[in-house]
Amino acid sequence: MKATWDIFCSVVDNYGDIGVTWRLARQLVAEHGLAVRLWVDDLGAFVRLCPQAGAQAQWQIQQGVEVCWWRAEWQEVEPADVVIEAFACELPASYIAAMAQRVQKPLWLNLEYLSAEDWVEGCHGLPSLQSNGLSKFFFFPGFTAGSGGLLRERDLLAQRRAFQADSSAREVFLRSIGVTPLPGARLISLFAYENAALASWLDVLAADMQASQLLVPEGRVLADLQACLGCTAMRVGDVQQRGQLHIQVLPFIQQDQYDRLLWSCDFNAVRGEDSFVRAQWAGRPLLWHIYQQADNAHLEKLEAFLTLYKEGLSAAAQVALIDLWRAWNTAETVNESWQQLLHSWPEQCRHAEDWCLQRASQTDLAAALVLFYLNWL
Ligand code: TRH
Numbered sequence: 607m608k609a610t611w612d613i614f615c616s617v618v619d620n621y622g623d624i625g626v627t628w629r630l631a632r633q634l635v636a637e638h639g640l641a642v643r644l645w646v647d648d649l650g651a652f653v654r655l656c657p658q659a660g661a662q663a664q665w666q667i668q669q670g671v672e673v674c675w676w677r678a679e680w681q682e683v684e685p686a687d688v689v690i691e692a693f694a695c696e697l698p699a700s701y702i703a704a705m706a707q708r709v710q711k712p713l714w715l716n717l718e719y720l721s722a723e724d725w726v727e728g729c730h731g732l733p734s735l736q737s738n739g740l741s742k743f744f745f746f747p748g749f750t751a752g753s754g755g756l757l758r759e760r761d762l763l764a765q766r767r768a769f770q771a772d773s774s775a776r777e778v779f780l781r782s783i784g785v786t787p788l789p790g791a792r793l794i795s796l797f798a799y800e801n802a803a804l805a806s807w808l809d810v811l812a813a814d815m816q817a818s819q820l821l822v823p824e825g826r827v828l829a830d831l832q833a834c835l836g837c838t839a840m841r842v843g844d845v846q847q848r849g850q851l852h853i854q855v856l857p858f859i860q861q862d863q864y865d866r867l868l869w870s871c872d873f874n875a876v877r878g879e880d881s882f883v884r885a886q887w888a889g890r891p892l893l894w895h896i897y898q899q900a901d902n903a904h905l906e907k908l909e910a911f912l913t914l915y916k917e918g919l920s921a922a923a924q925v926a927l928i929d930l931w932r933a934w935n936t937a938e939t940v941n942e943s944w945q946q947l948l949h950s951w952p953e954q955c956r957h958a959e960d961w962c963l964q965r966a967s968q969t970d971l972a973a974a975l976v977l978f979y980l981n982w983l
Pocket of ligand 1: 622624823864879882897
């Protein structure tokens with residue numbers, strides 16, 4: 607019999623919580639043949655990622671995953687063989703009690719946030735004994751062999767390479783989302799939180815010799831964009847030009863389409879967790895807007911990632927990259943660091959592909975979870 611898996615997702619904010627769990631659930635079904643229930647407390651966020659889904663459905667099957675509405679009033683269900691609480695969300699008390707009552711106890715995992723910090727390897731896979739006698743294991747995604755790895759579908763890189771090798775596929779895709787690529791222009795995607803550094807980036811792009819086409823999916827950065835451009839209420843499809851910079855607002859598209867957008871662009875500004883990882887699989891230079899935390903804890907995470915990512919770049923290319931990423935995340939101007947980055951452009955491109963290939967040589971997160979379960983049995 608197929609092992610059953612329950613994944614619990616509480617949407618704290620934005621799309622990362624549901625983005626990661628939806629991607630994981632689909633992969634466990636598609637590549638490992640598992641029976642997966644995804645419990646989501648905010649179906650509205652889920653519908654943004656999966657528009658064909660029902661926003662009020664208590665129960666629905668989407669791409670082989672049973673998607674269940676996790677309501678405040680919990681209806682008893684038989685716990686699964688493997689229970690994942692994503693990002694330390696709190697499981698319903700009676701569900702935990704039912705887990706403890708099962709003859710064959712379930713494997714209970716807390717899927718943690720992604721971090722490149724050193725301590726992750728030491729904590730990955732550790733159990734924590736709970737008051738009901740069950741152990742809960744901490745599962746840390748990460749960039750190194752001693753971590754739980756990154757979400758990556760089996761054929762992702764082959765698909766990406768085929769797409770990038772086929773200019774007509776790119777053209778067709780871009781047109782399908784309303785974008786007409788400008789000949790000779792650098793294509794950039796921008797997915798970010800509110801960011802005071804944006805104005806300086808727009809300035810330097812507008813004044814550049816080479817034209818840039820900036821594609822901005824609907825979201826939190828739009829207000830800053832409008833303020834910088836001095837216009838009100840930019841809507842999907844709107845295009846603005848400023849010097850050499852052409853800006854277009856895109857709709858929020860499905861995850862698979864968003865991958866294609868990242869693969870189509872020469873440079874991707876991404877944020878949070880899942881889009882950050884997907885930009886790495888795109889094999890193109892990127893800029894990360896990290897999710898802000900209290901006491902600037904996020905800046906340590908940023909540095910930890912840079913320490914890993916900069917390996918293999920020349921000294922000048924490292925400085926350019928680090929300056930740009932730090933400035934973008936501390937609301938400083940990016941004019942100079944962007945220009946420095948352009949000076950090392952071919953190297954940054956090669957490095958992005960090398961980094962992607964190195965990460966892809968590690969076990970992906972879904973496979974690592976399945977292996978963890980098999981070893982635990
Ligand atoms: O949306 P995010 O900022 O999400 C998160 C959450 O804020 C979370 O609480 C926080 O802890 C975490 O970041 C670090 O960024 P993220 O993680 O990149 O998630 C966005 C998802 O939306 C990702 O799965 C990609 C998807 N997406 C689309 O499917 N279509 C789109 O057009 C865009 C722009 C994104």
